[in-house]
Amino acid sequence: MMKRLILTFIFCVITVLGHAQTKIDPKTIAAKMQWFQDAKLGIFIHAGIYSVNGIDESWSFHNKKISYADYMKQLNGFTLKHYDPTFWAELIKESGARYAVITTKHHDGVAMYDTKKDKLSIVKATPAKMDMIKPFFDELRKRDIKCGAYFSLIDWSHPDYPGFLKDSSRYNVKDDDARWNRFRDFFQGQIKEIGEKFNPDLWWFDGDWEHSAEEWESEKVRRIILTKNPAAIINGRLQGYGDYTTPEQNFPVSRPPYNWWELCMTTNDNWGYQQHDQNWKTPYEIISIFVDAVANGGNLLLDIGPKEDGTIPPEEINILKELGAWNKKNGEAIFNTVAGIPQGHFYGPTTLSKDSTTLYLFVHGKTSGQLMLKGLDNKIKDISVVGTGTKLNHKVVGKISWSPVPGLVYINLPEGVQDKYITVLKLKLDKPIKLYRGQGGL
Incomplete structure (x- = not known):
């Protein structure tokens, strides 16, 4: 996850400019955003090989807490031997959430599905040998829960990506168009794959800060997504070509000036599973944060981090169940309401x-x-x-x-x-x- 605060003014300006450049009809946007505005609660799932050692997802090698080679050795321990997408979906339904977002690829470049664009996937490179995404989305859709795909634009494992480690650079984009074009074809190809395989209702991009909208070809990326699914919505991390903003961990004190926004927040202090992190938020704390977000016109995207075997920590199960029990009793004051x-x-x-x-x-x-x-x-x-x-x-x-x-x-x-x-x-x-x-x- 990117560690940053989004400046309100800058986001508003680039979003308006992006929508103007793509000739987006505000009425069309408002109509397709209605389900999101009514949904109020989503569950974020950071699943990845980083759960094997319980270390920071991707950032641990980027920040030199661990070598890249040692980080990638975690591929050997990612088993998903107890992965039960039916249980996951039923737990999310019980929480009251109307949508869920799962990592299809983080900055480490490890795809959580069977990508045909390279060999770095949990299907080809881990003992799990399975696609996590399709069975999960299938179970969500049986329960009328919208499906979201997290996708990292940056890929610190790909040989044609310019930046690798924090203090090194393979090349500058402006100095090697051919190489950058190869990477662009690669990541856009993966986006097309995900669209074709899973048809997400929501796209949750990350990592856009490393390049401009022109370098990412953000307008083209948006067009790729909407050509496949015109009803799909896109978060604000596409250099101005998204539909809503998503502040991370930091709750606004005053009401944000956006039409649609979503607070993404962890259940403890980390996105992925880390066994040493026992600083769990209480059900009351989660419910109070959720209520504040909704009262201020936003949603809560609440994160959980499953273990490498596919099980969900009991503390997170308890939080989701308690949240669900409260929602079942008080949901009329939350869902389908306005600020x-x-x-x-x-x-x-x-x-x-x-x-x-x-x-x-x-x-x-x-x-x-x-x-x-x-x-x-x-x-x-x-x-x-x-x-x-x-x-x-x-x-x-x-x-x-x-x-x-x-x-x-x-x-x-x-x-x-x-x-x-x-x-x-x-x-x-x-x-x-x-x-x-x-x-x-x-």
Whole structure:
């Protein structure tokens, strides 16, 4: 995974320019992005030979934590002897996720499917001798879960790729067009393979920072994908030719200004399986991060790292099951909703129904007593606890008859109705939500 922060302004500019150059109709983009906007939750899977030793995926040899030769020896230990794509897909379904993204090739160049473009694949070069992707996608599609393919544009193993290790360079692209063209034909050929073999609903590119859009031929790559599947969507790591942005690990404090965005985050501190990394996030932490992303108009792409034998660590299984149980109870406030009201009206995350007549309030922990909602210029028809239907009382305080400023709404949340992680309140309004955003009356 690339370690970087995406600058908001730069991304917006290059995305607009990329869409302009490819003559993308905004209405067409919005229509095909609808499932993504409604999905809210995806599961990211970093599967690769790096799980054998439990070291950083690709970066461990790039940063000289291990030699390239020793890194590639892990090919011999990648067995997938307990790989069960049915179990994987069922676990993802149970989590509540609507899509999943799996590595088809990381920066190390090891394909997780039977590529015909070279011999470096788990089919040809490991004891696993199998394609991971097709059986997994087949099981996902049986469950109506969208299928995403992670693909690294860079390939630090390919002999025609310019950069190999951090402090070395084989050649400059501008000095050897023929060699760069060979590599370009190679990686674009793999993209065509993946499209033909698996027809992903979503493409999750990585590594675009090493070359320009012109050098990657990003517009051509986009065209290759959309010629095969016009409905496919593409993440923002294609030098301006993607459809949505995906901040990595770092959660935005204020609401991002994008139409569509996705926070990709690990369940511990690493993307791939590392046995020494026991810093697991708790189910509450994952659920609270998820809720914040959705309340701010985004998705969560939650990562898991399977072991070299194809099993998923029990800690990750527990996280997905707990997340799924919470989603099953509270999902109406998450899925098919839109971002909530601006900060300051309620001290916690919020979401809205698409018609804006239902407001959902998310209450952390074991909070009880009175909750305050400010600036709501609506009448509340009904308040209940999502998942149980428990009815709640409220009163309006401080409303002055001659002033347009609405009063304060106080909701009484009694003890005994709280969810063990985050409680959700459902407010049915008399009309689409209207908020007072002024400075107060004089």
